[in-house]
Amino acid sequence: MQFAFSANAFHEYSPVETIETLAAIGYDGVELLFGGSHLHPSDTDEDDIAAVTNALDDTGLDISNCNAFMMSAEDFQHPSYIEADPQYRERRVDYTRQALELAAAFDADSISIQPGGPIPDGKSYAWGVETFTESLQTVVPTAEQVGVDILIEPEPDLLIETADQYLDIAHRIDSTAVGCNFDAGHLFCVGEDPVRAVEKLSGSTPHYHLEDIPADRTHEHTQLGDGAMNIDGFLEAVEDTGYDGFVTVELYPYQETAAETARDAYAYLDEHGWI
Known part of the structure; x- marks a missing residue:
């Protein structure tokens, strides 16, 4: 497997600076951020796309995934796909279509979305x-047309929190363009064992998120090794499936120390024999 780091910790950096920093640390890839201070689909132009593409080419980094959670920097959960107001809900749907088209411009494989x-x-x-289900079915044709997968990411306190809830939704949507963005910490937060969940979701998962979580299972993304998760067991389970894609470290709370945090996470993975 390969390791990437999510740009959502790097709001104080430009996308190009983020790529250069992660490459210098040694990561194989970067998860691009489609919102916040980075590449929001509504205001990313051809020059922005060219600058990021050139940086990727120059550094040799690959795109692990495109994070399409953060439609609004103020409150990334709203508007959601299940707003009571259909017009407000449609804003999230339109953003997702735009994110799929932007991901295609980068020749990326997937975007991850809120559940x-x-x-x-x-x-x-x-x-x-x-x-x-209705909201997602309206964006699936765009995903199929541009060749970019939509990865639903189960998350605490949102509609879809567990592995079984994800599988229920996936069975309702007849498209190979829909998959799971398996966030190990999120499943740990809701009382699941990420190690056991790997086998259950491996057939649906083309991308993984990794962070540590405190022992009380609070939804707080924590530096690798500083929480209570069985990180080595999780990565062993992923490796045992034959997975050769990306595991992306996602530590967005560490924006004031983004580069140092990314470096320390890489050191943890190195010390534990994963790099």
Whole structure:
């Protein structure tokens, strides 16, 4: 397997500076950020695309995934795919179409998306599942047309939190363009064992996120080795499936020390024999 680092820790850097920094540390790839201070689809032009593409070519880094969570820098969970207001919901759908087209411009394989969003007050889980399915089905044709996969990322406190909930949604959408962005820490937060979940979701997972999580399972992305997760066991389980794609370290809370944090995560992986 290969290791990348997510650009969502690097808001204080430009996308090009992020790529150069991660390459100097030794990473194989970068997860591009489609929002915040980086490459928001609505204001990324041909010059921006060319600059990032040239930086990737110059450094030899590959794109592990394109992170399409952060539509708004103020509140990246809203608008979601399950807003009660259809017009507000459509803004998230349009953003996802634009993200797919931008990912195709970078010749990337996938974007990761939020798993529905927070269930609105007064609405049921069943309503959320139906609404999310309808929303996703409207963007699947774009994904199939441009050749970029949509990866649903289960997350605590949003509609889809667990492996089984992801599988239920996946069975409702008849498209090979839809997969799972397996975030080990997120599953740990909701009481699952990421090691055991690897086998359950391996057939659906073309990309993994990795971080550590505190022992109380609070949703707090923590430096590798500083939490309670069985990171080596998780990576061994992934390796045992024959996976040869990217595991992306995602430590977005560390924006004030992004480069140092990325370097320390790489050192942890190196010390544990994964690099």
